[in-house]
Amino acid sequence: MTSEYIVFEEKYCTGCTQCIRACPIKAIRIKNNKAVCITSLCIGCGECIRVCPEGAISSAISDEEPLEKEKINVAIVSPILYAQFPGFMPNDVLLGLKQMGFDHAIDLSYYLEMFQYAVEEFIARNRKTNMAPWPLISPICPVVNQLIAIKYPNLLDHILPLKHPAGLVGNEIRKKLSQEHGVKEEDVILYHITPCFSKVVSDRSGLMAELSYMDKAIGINKIYPGLLQKMEEIKDFELNLFPYEHFSFAPGARGPMWGMSGGEIAGMKLEKVIAVSGFKEIIAYIEKIEMGLLKDMEYIEFRACSEGCLGGPLTAVDRYLAKSTVQKFLKIFGIGRRVQRKKVHMLYEKGWFFSELKPSELADSYYLKQTPLTIEDIKKIENLISVIQGNDCGACGAPDCKTFAEDVARGYADVEDCFKMRQG
Numbered sequence: 169m170t171s172e173y174i175v176f177e178e179k180y181c182t183g184c185t186q187c188i189r190a191c192p193i194k195a196i197r198i199k200n201n202k203a204v205c206i207t208s209l210c211i212g213c214g215e216c217i218r219v220c221p222e223g224a225i226s227s228a229i230s231d232e233e234p235l236e237k238e239k240i241n242v243a244i245v246s247p248i249l250y251a252q253f254p255g256f257m258p259n260d261v262l263l264g265l266k267q268m269g270f271d272h273a274i275d276l277s278y279y280l281e282m283f284q285y286a287v288e289e290f291i292a293r294n295r296k297t298n299m300a301p302w303p304l305i306s307p308i309c310p311v312v313n314q315l316i317a318i319k320y321p322n323l324l325d326h327i328l329p330l331k332h333p334a335g336l337v338g339n340e341i342r343k344k345l346s347q348e349h350g351v352k353e354e355d356v357i358l359y360h361i362t363p364c365f366s367k368v369v370s371d372r373s374g375l376m377a378e379l380s381y382m383d384k385a386i387g388i389n390k391i392y393p394g395l396l397q398k399m400e401e402i403k404d405f406e407l408n409l410f411p412y413e414h415f416s417f418a419p420g421a422r423g424p425m426w427g428m429s430g431g432e433i434a435g436m437k438l439e440k441v442i443a444v445s446g447f448k449e450i451i452a453y454i455e456k457i458e459m460g461l462l463k464d465m466e467y468i469e470f471r472a473c474s475e476g477c478l479g480g481p482l483t484a485v486d487r488y489l490a491k492s493t494v495q496k497f498l499k500i501f502g503i504g505r506r507v508q509r510k511k512v513h514m515l516y517e518k519g520w521f522f523s524e525l526k527p528s529e530l531a532d533s534y535y536l537k538q539t540p541l542t543i544e545d546i547k548k549i550e551n552l553i554s555v556i557q558g559n560d561c562g563a564c565g566a567p568d569c570k571t572f573a574e575d576v577a578r579g580y581a582d583v584e585d586c587f588k589m590r591q592g
Contacts, residue, residue, distance in 0.1 A: 173212030173228055173365055178202050180224035187216040187225060188567045192447040193315065197575070198565035206580075211314040212365055213472050214481030215447065227365050227387065227481065235269045240349050240356045242341065243273040244334055247280070247423035248363045248477050249388055250497070251490035256399055258424065258497075264399040268391075270359070274341060277423025279333040281505065284422070284436050285512045286330050286521040291438060291466050303440075303457065303465035304328045306432060307523075310364065311472035312450060320454055328467075330521050334360055338381035360385045363427070363480030364473075387482030421501040424494045429476035431494075432469045435503045440466040446474045545577040552576060556588055563587055 183201035188194075195209035196216060203216075203224070217225045235241045243265045250258040258275070265273040294300050305326045307313065316323050331338075337358075346353040360382040425431040429445035442465060444453050450470050456462050473479035478494070479487035515521065541549070549570070558569040564585045566572035575581035583589045 175226050175228050176203055177224045180222045185562045186219045190215045190219040194567050194571050211311050213311045240271050242358050243270045244358055244360045245273055245275055246362050247277050248427035249361055250424050251427055251493045252484045254493045260399055264395045267398040276333055279336045280426050281422050281507050282512055283333045288437055289516050301325055302463050304467050306469045309471050312470040329523050331523050357383045363388050363477050363483045365482055389482050389484045392484035420506055421498045421503050424497045427477040428494055429471050443469040445471040445476050548577050549573040
C-alpha cells in the first residue's frame with residue numbers, strides 16, 4: 169500500500185503492529201496480518217519508517233534524478249544540509265554541489281533571516297490589531313500544518329500566513345537566472361534539497377502552495393553519498409580555482425541553527441515564544457491551544473521531528489551528531505543579523521512575505537479531510553466502546569478501541585474484527 173509519502177512492502181511486513189502504534193494520525197491498520205495505510209490520512213511524518221523493525225516501510229520519493237544537461241540546474245539548499253558534514257564548512261558543501269553539476273546553489277540562510285524579521289513584524293502589528301488569535305503557530309513544518317488541517321481545523325487561523333523561506337526564493341530567482349543566462353524561465357530547474365518528504369508533495373493541500381515554485385525535490389539522504397565524494401575530492405584544491413558567484417555562504421549561524429528545535433525562534437526579538445518538537449509533545453500543546461490555555465504566548469515553533477529538522481526522515485546522519493556540528497557553527501559564526509531592516513520592511517509593506525491563501529481558507533478545500541461523523545455515527549461509536557470496554561490491545565488491526573469503533577462507523581471494519589465481540 170502506497171501513499172504520496174510512503175511505501176509499504178507487503179512481502180517484508182510481519183504484522184508486528186509497531187507502525188500502527190507509532191502513527192500520530194492513526195492512519196495505519198493491520199489487515200490480514202499486513203500493515204495498510206489509509207492514504208487519505210497520511211501526512212508524511214515518517215514515524216512508521218523510524219519504528220519498522222523489518223524495513224518494510226520506506227519513502228515514496230524516487231531515487232535522485234540526473235540533472236537535465238540542457239537546462240540551468242539550481243539547488244535550493246536547506247541549511248540542514250550543512251549539519252550533515254562534520255569537519256566541512258558550508259561553502260565546502262555548496263562547492264560540492266557545484267562540482268556535482270548544479271549551475272547554481274542558493275543558500276537559504278539569508279531568506280530564513282528575512283522570514284524571522286517578517287514574523288517579528290507580524291506579531292508587533294498583531295499586538296495592536298488582534299486580527300489573528302494568540303498564540304500564532306509557525307507555518308514552517310508541513311507535517312504540523314497537515315495535522316492541524318485534518319484533526320484540528322478550528323486552529324487553522326492560528327497558523328501564521330507567511331510564505332515558507334524556500335517560497336521566498338520562488339520565481340524571483342528563476343526570473344533573475346533566466347535573464348542572466350538568456351534562456352526561458354521554464355529552462356531554469358529549481359531543486360529543493362530537503363530533510364522532509366512532506367515538502368515534496370507541496371500542492372497536496374495548498375498549505376504550502378508557494379513551494380510549488382520548486383520543480384523537483386531531492387532528499388538529503390539521496391544526494392549525500394555523491395556530494396560527500398565530491399567534497400572529499402576537492403577539499404585540498406585551491407579555492408581560487410572555483411568561482412563562488414551564486415553559491416557562497418554568508419557567514420552566520422542563523423541558517424544552520426534553523427534545523428535545531430528552537431532554531432527558528434532563536435535570535436528573534438520576542439519573549440513570549442516557545443519551541444516544541446516531537447509528535448507526542450506537539451499534540452499535547454495543540455490540545456492546550458484548543459482549550460485556550462496558551463493565550464499568553466505569542467508564537468509557537470512546532471517541529472514534528474524530534475530535535476527539529478535535524479531529525480527529519482530524509483537526513484543522512486544521526487541527529488545528535490548533526491546538532492553538534494551546528495553548535496560548532498554557532499561558535500565560529502555567531503548569530504548576528506545581516507539583513508537590512510529598512511529594505512525588508514519595504515518588502516513587508518508590499519506584501520512580499522504573505523502566502524496567496526490564508527491557512528484558515530483551506531479547511532474546506534483540504535480534499536483529503538474525512539467526511540464528518542453524523543450524530544448517529546457518534547452514538548454508534550459510544551455504544552460500541554461501552555460494549556467492548558477494551559484495553560487497546562490492537563488485535564483488531566486498529567491502534568486503539570476508539571479508532572476501531574470509528575472504523576466500524578465509517579465502514580472500514582466489522583464489529584466481528586474485535587475478538588471480544590466474536591466471543592459474545
